[in-house]
Amino acid sequence: MLNIHTRDRGRTRPGSPSRRRRTALLGAPVAALLVLALQGCQDLATDAGDKASAPAKSAPAGGGGAPGSSKPDGQSSATPSASPTVAPDDACGLVTQLEADQLAGMSLGHGRAIGDTCTYTAPPDGPTGQVEVFAGESGKNYYDAEHTLHPDSLKPLADVGDEAYLAGGEVFLRVGEHWVSIRLVRLEDEAEHAKLLTDLALKVAGRL
Known part of the structure; x- marks a missing residue:
C-alpha cells in the first residue's frame, strides 16, 4: 500500500500547476504568431485604405510632354538662331x-x-x-x-x-x-x- 501511494504522489494530476505551466509555455509561441499575423493584416488594410483615398495624379498638359512643359512631344521651346555660330578662326x-x-x-x-x-x-x-x-x-x-x-x-x-x-x-x-x-x-x-x-x-x- 505504501508503494502504491508513493507512485500516485509522483504522478502529475490533471489540472496541477506543473501541467498548467507547460501548457502556458507551449501556447506562448502560437499566441505570438497569431499577434504578428493580425498585425500584418491590419497593416495591409491600412495601406489599401491610404492608396484608395490618395488623389489620382493628373497627366501633364501638352499631350504627355515633360512635367511643367506646355509643349507637345517633339516640339522644343527654344527658338533657333538665325545664323549658326562658327569658330572665329574658321x-x-x-x-x-x-x-x-x-x-x-x-x-x-x-x-x-x-x-x-x-x-x-x-x-x-x-x-x-x-x-x-x-x-x-x-x-x-x-x-x-x-x-x-x-x-x-x-x-x-x-x-x-x-x-x-x-x-x-x-x-x-x-x-x-x-x-x-x-x-x-x-x-x-x-x-x-x-x-x-x-x-x-x-x-x-x-x-x-
Missing part, C-alpha cells in the same frame, strides 16, 4: 563656297584652308576671280596693315558687327575681339561689289 566656315561664288559672280573652286585663312580661286582656264578670307589673328593683322598703310581708304559701315570698314574690294569687320577680313579679286570696277561685300559682312558678323 575662315572657310565664316564664308561658304556658295557665298564666295555669289560675291565673285562666278563658280570658284573649293575653299583651300591654310591656318585661319581660306581661299576660293576660279579655275585656271576661266576668267580671273578669287575670294580670300582672313579670320582670327590673320584677320586682325590684315586690318592693322590696311589701317597703317591706307587709313584714308577705310570707309566705316554702320550696323555691321561692332566695327566695320569697306575699302575698294575689301571689307573688314570686328565682333567683340574677333576680326575678319575679306578680299575680292576681280578685273572689274570694285564699286560694283560694294553692296555684295557689305551684305556678306553682315552675314559673317551674325556667325561670330
Whole structure:
C-alpha cells in the first residue's frame, strides 16, 4: 500500500500547476504568431485604405510632354538662331563656297584652308576671280596693315558687327575681339561689289 501511494504522489494530476505551466509555455509561441499575423493584416488594410483615398495624379498638359512643359512631344521651346555660330578662326566656315561664288559672280573652286585663312580661286582656264578670307589673328593683322598703310581708304559701315570698314574690294569687320577680313579679286570696277561685300559682312558678323 505504501508503494502504491508513493507512485500516485509522483504522478502529475490533471489540472496541477506543473501541467498548467507547460501548457502556458507551449501556447506562448502560437499566441505570438497569431499577434504578428493580425498585425500584418491590419497593416495591409491600412495601406489599401491610404492608396484608395490618395488623389489620382493628373497627366501633364501638352499631350504627355515633360512635367511643367506646355509643349507637345517633339516640339522644343527654344527658338533657333538665325545664323549658326562658327569658330572665329574658321575662315572657310565664316564664308561658304556658295557665298564666295555669289560675291565673285562666278563658280570658284573649293575653299583651300591654310591656318585661319581660306581661299576660293576660279579655275585656271576661266576668267580671273578669287575670294580670300582672313579670320582670327590673320584677320586682325590684315586690318592693322590696311589701317597703317591706307587709313584714308577705310570707309566705316554702320550696323555691321561692332566695327566695320569697306575699302575698294575689301571689307573688314570686328565682333567683340574677333576680326575678319575679306578680299575680292576681280578685273572689274570694285564699286560694283560694294553692296555684295557689305551684305556678306553682315552675314559673317551674325556667325561670330
